[in-house]
Amino acid sequence: MELKGYDYKDRKKKVEEILDNTDKVNEVEKFPRDEDFTYTNGYKAWAGAIFVDLRDSTTLFSEKDEVKIAKVIRGFTSEIIEILRIDTDGDLKEIGIRGDCVFAVYSAPKKMTFMI
Template sequence: MKRFPNNDNFTYENGYKAWLSAIFIDLRNSTKLFTENSEVDVAKVIRGFTSEVIEILQKDTQDNELKEIGIRGDCVFAVYSTASKEEIYDIYQRAVYINTYLKMLNKLLDKRNLPNIKAGIGLAADKNLAVKAGRKSSGINDFVWIGKAVTTASNLADLGNKEGICPIVMSGTFYTNYIDVEKNENSKNWWRKNHDNQNGAYYHGNIVRTEFDEWIESGMID
């Protein structure tokens, strides 16, 4: 199957296998953030982080493209049905926008004497099996993604923005599809390649949207 169907097509008896991409945005040092600042200040920071990130992840998506979006503790995530390299590239663009937005958010937090935040942004793509799990008539159900993409994106987000790893971290498969679409001749120089036993080859970089970043650096004046 090239693409996952609409969510209404899933039952407790069937399952579908297709290409999907996952993105996880995982806060760094959240324990320190939560324990060393006032509850009101933390609430303001978390609301600013989650609401705008979710907006970026949802914007201009079709019903059968965005399969799941949610918050797990201090992490925002989304899962997309990506039937083409161009759609995988779109997920990359969302990651870059989020990475740039976090720079703006920290500038605004500085002005209000609120704590800054950092996040790792993990990206992965692969062919996965999706099944609906839960109990009939209970109203409690969710998708279970059986395969590498979601787990790998979560793992890579945990690596991002610490111990010398840049904020955006993508799996080897995601990179291979993304780079085929990227038109900038210097794009391969944006990324550093690493490898570990858990995630295999992965690429990390600190890419931002140029015009957005310049506006932030100029003082965010219209």
């Protein structure tokens, strides 16, 4: 099977180049900006993530009124994203939506384990 727009021979060369040229891992306090990543460097830093799930969404999705469902989901995701964007230290790496869950990934100053 051929994937349009994907040249596996060129990509094989790129993977071999990465494997041959990556010679060190930089241990850093926080992840660098995306544009600072290259195929010849690696970074090691702690990351933290938060996942905010819409409670009892199964019941919400069983509603017949699709407009009502869309409004609730849009309002929820919009406000959670705005809260997660508050990043005074520049630690935010990514915000995303998976189903009815909004998540964010941040650089973390040290290893921490906790659940709420």
